[in-house]
Amino acid sequence: MKYKAKNALLEVVGLLLFATLRADASTTVTLNGSACPVDAVITRDVCVIGGGASGTYAAIRLSDLGKSVVVVEQQDRLGGHTQTYTDPVTGGHIDYGVEDWHNLPVVLDFFARLNVSLVTQSNSVYGTSQYYDFSTGKSVPGYSAGDPTPGLTAYAAQLAANYSYLEEGFGGIPYPVPSDLLLPFGEFVIKYSLQSVVSLIFSVSQGLGNLLAQPTLYVFKSFGLGIIQGFEEGYLTTAANDNSLLYEHAYAELEPNVLLNSTILLVNRSSPNEANVLVSNPSGQTLLKCGKLVFAIPPKLNNLEGWDLSLSELSLFGQFTNSAYYTAIVRNSGLPSNITFVNVSPNTIYQIPKLPGIYEISPTGITGLLNVKFGSSQTLPDSEVQQQILSTIANLQVAGKTPGVPSLAVYSSHAPFELAVSPSAIAAGFYKELYALQGQRNTYYTGAAFHTQDSSLLWQFTEALLPSITDS
Template sequence: MNLSRKEMLRLIGAGAGAVALGSAASPAAGSETGGRGDIVRDVAVIGGGAAGTYAAIRLRELGQSVVVVERNGRLGGHTQTYTDPATGGTVDIGVVVWHDQPLVRQWFERFDIPLRKASFGGETLYVDHRTGRAVPDYTPPNPAAALALYGEHLARFPYLEYGFELPDPVPTDLLLPFGEFVRRYDLDAVVPTVFQFGQGLGDLLRQPTLYVMKNFGSDILRNLQIGFVSTSRRDNSELYRKARTELGDDVLLNSRVVSTDRDGARHATVRVDTPAGRRTIRARKVLVTIPPLLGNLDGFDLDGLERHLFGQFRNSAYYTGVLRDSGIPDSLQVRYIGLDTPHHLPELPGVYNIAPTGIPGLHNVKFGSPVALSERAVQAEIRASVRRLGEAGTLPATPPELATFASHTPFELTVSAEAVRAGFYRRLGSLQGRNRTFYSGAAFHTHDSSLIWQFTETLLPRIATA
């Protein structure tokens, strides 16, 4: 993006962000329907996840009319909540916590959703990922000193908290594989903690340090000290249900873009297949918040630069679900480790951990892979991991039912260190406003809803005045 770092900091501010979040939407200008049945709006938002939902609400507050196109039957993206039919209890299986910062608190206050400090901990059993055998003598390293040193290194790159506005040349340390960065600066003790908080990053030790530091950054360290927040009602999806209600007919669910024409003299044309048939959107601007992979943008009239840049992205994979009747004690967390692997990290593809949900008989499971796998293969390996616990005599575990399962793939879009060095992100930033189109979402920052909202907030003034 073209905002300077100083402008970013001014917009974000020490307090509530660029513009105070209102309690009700401002009147939406230009929200009429065209005579041919076209949907006429100021902004067409493609994707209703964290970035798209936040942008839609905030743009309406800034006097812009919007329409949101979302392929799923709900808003929220990776924020998903499972409701147990037997007890009515809820389990947040996607986004679990947010940063405790003014913008986040104001966003939830706007929808009258109380927050609480999130709690972690409880009894943890460390298990060898290959055999399912317990490793009773394993104790993870105390990360305190290493985290402090890691924080000193993060302070060298403050711009990582706000997007991909990287200096030229890009610092060599950011391009090192994270495992090499760790060895160079004696940060071994920090790796298990980063691995658990950075779930979904794929092969952590091979990722360029840039992506690890953006995902596990300075504000993560601050929140490790002061505590993250989650919703008091233990239903993080409430935020998106309330946003959906407010947006009303400005949301097209179960819909997908089939073609775009952004060369119009006065507007872009976006054709969308909806459950009610094909609709045509005429919008002065388009905001794309879905992962910008070429497969996701099939039908978009991409120009040569867009196609060249988006074609370089690669991604990891991340999956989550709820196990029912696994035989694992309700209060126990099972964390997988490697006995003979670097930093004792379990090899991926594999299970990160199996954690209590607070509901008897239910455990949350997280699974990661450097590449996308079929959902059937992931589910089979999850069940096999639990089965190995029983076969090894570690726990009275049996292959469980998957009460719910979700793929959060594609996850963590990255490019090679060579591409970063050659100016990939400078050119990616130059796409903001090109062809009447703006971009937000994890590919333009990192997989962290709080930081995505922060990034989107800095982008809103440009969208609203373009």
């Protein structure tokens, strides 16, 4: 999404500030044993790595607390998983990433701070649901999701009685780790007679991959007490039906201290009082000299080329596996625009479909455009996901379907999505060691791997981290 033009004064200030940061073109610095040419040097209190939900929140709040910041973002926009498509025909907006937030003080405060209005989300756009086996394209006659209440009640009781600490992150996990948290969720379901809620959890906690094989810990983290509370209180979304507005307003606040389209080349944290980050962007190579780093990207080793990782970081980050999640807006599907098509399988336990595949195809509120959610237990090539989305839609045998060749209006990969480690690693204290990284080598960690794929809860987590970052 392109940001609206800022006023002339801000542009002039930004140009003057950038001009003061320019270094001699022949300047070189030595980082991690390599001599590197530098076109500009930026000195800040804090460098935020990643401009998704956690990184943007950290940058705004640190600025409010009097710290100078710079944000490094690989994409051409802030917002991460929050993405909005603007239909060129109607001008209508469709959120095809993050769709809502919890009704929490941290959410209300952040939106008020950035002057973005919220309303309670309405589900009226989704219409009625019809159930199809997407592997065959045929409807599943007589299918009913059933009443999830008995299982949901028992599930919520387990969370409230034994695992409420998970709402704050992984830091409260006791040791030895409760054995139920390590069970494959399918076994936990049988142990506590939760069968009636499985379909609901599968549909809400999209992106977990193989739900029944996941350690129960990760299902609790994805489908926690906050989610259940949201069913009762309602979720929030933007009044303008454009969730990316939040990050556009944040960008306006943070510019020119945001480096978009930027790739980290080298990171050196050997100094006790400073972290150096070399970044490549359209303006050249920029050296960031910062007192502290906020790490807000997925901690997968393939994301960290050029980082001076410690042995602990190498060991911990190297254990992460991930599922994958993909979203798209499809046009010319031939499908009705007032029906949600849900993927079910008559041949599997609980009739949840096998992945990779589409979870559901739902209305967007704009005729001719449908929202598609796709999941996989591992990262797939984008071309493979796109082809499967289009072929699945083309093969659906829906009464009244009109002829047409489906196409993607927009597509996004949210991989890597759910970062997880093995039950044996959890039991051995993985998350105790992961959280012990906080503050080491001038670096503070936030993001989904340290809590959950939920912007609202990540803002709470990041807020709790701020005193440690600002303490000098």
